[in-house]
């Protein structure tokens with residue numbers, strides 16, 4: 248039962264009732280919310296983003312009751328922690344190297360983080376995970392697939408879903424780049440599963456700040472209960488609705504990025520000082536290289552910013568796939584830097 252996993256104070260919480268909760272049509276005289284009667288963005292946005300959800304529901308083939316919209320998927324990570332984790336008591340489990348925000352939000356919410364590192368192939372150590380959840384007070388397992396920054400799909404998520412009684416949160420920020428199957432359809436089978444996706448990566452809408460969670464109605468209900476009433480602004484809702492109407496554009500950009508990525512990989516393979524190019528199912532490439540931090544600094548001097556991930560994967564740089572022009576500049580600079588004789 249999901250109810251048993253919810254924090255007591257959240258169960259008891261009386262949510263803010265927004266001015267528009269009692270009447271939903273648009274042909275009325277609205278003198279209820281102290282808005283300004285003049286203008287075009289003068290009204291508060293739809294707190295439940297219904298029009299956007301109807302569009303998404305058709306695309307994803309899931310009822311709108313199973314959809315939650317967040318101010319970016321980062322907001323969803325935070326809200327899930329606040330629904331389920333009692334500060335200083337409940338814990339979350341993550342599998343590093345992975346996305347940094349799970350730990351940041353745990354810190355903000357005063358929730359302890361237990362880490363079960365990925366194995367040498369960046370896959371889940373399911374045995375240790377399941378052993379750990381039995382010993383510790385783990386409420387949520389955050390999994391990221393395809394994983395950031397390693398780039399690979401996680402293989403054994405199902406084993407976790409079948410054996411863990413708490414919440415499994417699957418962060419699918421990069422799923423559209425991957426040929427792996429999304430877990431969105433499995434929310435019926437696993438009521439304590441939350442799958443999050445975002446418009447920030449494959450959809451190219453990072454500036455709009457819209458993320459989506461798919462889950463059982465029991466969980467969606469509580470996310471709605473604690474979210475800021477108007478968490479997604481009017482402009483963002485409209486922008487995503489019009490983006491969803493142009494799926495062709497989305498497919499075209501996605502294809503270009505994937506082609507560019509594969510071209511970049513074949514170019515990078517020719518640079519001998521690169522020790523390893525990790526397999527990727529995303530729009531970024533993680534490489535292993537000695538002196539990663541020095542190379543990163545040299546690139547910054549040349550006004551090219553990539554990501555130094557050496558602190559979480561030894562000697563590694565993460566390169567996001569850019570436009571064909573940007574990728575060419577990066578590759579040329581990298582070749583110049585790396586093919587230079589060592590000066591030590």
Ligand SMILES: *Cc1c(COP(=O)(O)O)cnc(C)c1O
Pocket residue numbers: 318319320321322346391395418420444445446447448453456457458
């Ligand atoms: C980029 C990223 C996000 C952030 O998504 P927003 O919707 O922009 O908040 C979430 N998870 C992972 C793994 C990411 O890489």
